[in-house]
Amino acid sequence: MNEARAALHALHISDSPVRWRALGFHVDDHNVARIGGIAVHLGAPGHGITSWVLTGLTAGTTALDGLPTVTTSRAPAPTRATLRHPNQAQAIDHVVISTPDFDRTAHALEQAGIPLRRIANIRGETIRQGFRRLGAAILELVENPSGPPGPATFWGLVIVVPDLSSPHPDLRGHLSAPRPAVQPGRHIATLSHAAGLIPRLAFMDPERRQ
Numbered sequence: 001m002n003e004a005r006a007a008l009h010a011l012h013i014s015d016s017p018v019r020w021r022a023l024g025f026h027v028d029d030h031n032v033a034r035i036g037g038i039a040v041h042l043g044a045p046g047h048g049i050t051s052w053v054l055t056g057l058t059a060g061t062t063a064l065d066g067l068p069t070v071t072t073s074r075a076p077a078p079t080r081a082t083l084r085h086p087n088q089a090q091a092i093d094h095v096v097i098s099t100p101d102f103d104r105t106a107h108a109l110e111q112a113g114i115p116l117r118r119i120a121n122i123r124g125e126t127i128r129q130g131f132r133r134l135g136a137a138i139l140e141l142v143e144n145p146s147g148p149p150g151p152a153t154f155w156g157l158v159i160v161v162p163d164l165s166s167p168h169p170d171l172r173g174h175l176s177a178p179r180p181a182v183q184p185g186r187h188i189a190t191l192s193h194a195a196g197l198i199p200r201l202a203f204m205d206p207e208r209r210q
Contacts, residue, residue, distance in 0.1 A: 005056035006114045007135025008095065009072055011157075012044035012051045019196045024087025024170030035159065036091030036136050048198045049154035052095070054134065057112055065108035066151020067097065087168040091160045093204050094131075094138035099152040102128050102143040108152075109141070116141065122182075129182070156200030164189050164205050175203065183207070 017031040020042055025033045033040040044050045051068035063069055099105040106116050109132075116130035122142075130141040142155065161167070164178040164187050174195040178187040185208050191201040 007055045008038055008052060008092075008137045008139075009055050009135075010039040010041060010053035010070075011049055011095070012041045012046075012053075013049050013199060014044050014046050015042055015197050015199070017042040022170065023174070023191075023195060023197075024085060024168050025089060026085045033085070035085070035089050038092050038136055040092075049095075049156075052154070054114075057114070064112050064152070065099065065105040067154065087170050088161050088163075089159050089203075090162065090206065092137045093158040093160045094140045095134075095157055096140045096142060096155040096200070097152050098142050098144045098147065098155040100144055100147045100149055102130070102141065105141060105152045106130055109139075114139070154199065156202065158188065158202045158204050160206050161203050162206065164203060167203070171203070178205075 017027045017033075020033055020040075021027050025035075027033045027042060031042045033042065039053075051070055053070040053072055055072055057069070057071045097105070106119075109115060114132060114134070116139075117132045119128055119130045121127065122129055127145065128143040130139075132139045140158075141152075161171075164175075167175055167189070171191075174192050175189040176192070178189045180186075181188040181204055183204075186205055188202050188204045191197065191203070195201075
């Protein structure tokens with residue numbers, strides 16, 4: 001297996017498609033929102049992000065440190081095939097995973113062929129973050145040592161929009177004030193719980209090309 005081929009193909013989320021449409025996402029008749037070539041299947045049984053679909057892993061992988069995982073040989077859909085979203089969502093920047101045992105989860109990822117490429121501390125804290133690209137999106141693993149013991153869990157998504165200073169009307173009133181992101185030169189705003197989604201969602205401005 002060539003681990004460099006590992007890529008995020010799809011996500012399954014329990015949220016109602018109605019709530020996503022109300023926030024300006026284009027959701028098709030099959031309850032799928034395609035964001036930057038990644039298919040987000042809504043209305044899935046369970047709670048929150050219920051599973052992810054990855055390419056480039058050994059067939060038969062069903063869990064990564066407790067994260068429900070589906071493998072597929074299909075390549076992700078090209079970005080150009082993605083329909084425009086009224087809220088101007090362009091891509092999934094990263095998927096955030098929380099773990100009470102950073103070393104254990106990092107080892108499980110490495111054993112599956114997707115080792116972390118960078119590990120850093122959150123600014124001013126000893127809590128670690130690990131990163132690795134999975135095709136069009138980035139995996140961000142966040143250490144949560146104060147959380148309950150147990151497996152890793154999907155925490156949420158960060159979605160790219162063109163301009164956080166003037167959010168789309170469907171998002172306005174639901175977003176926090178933009179603040180500097182971990183990524184230099186970028187800003188991030190979080191979606192409030194009042195928006196009615198179960199996974200945490202945040203929005204980020206695009207990467208500035210030098």
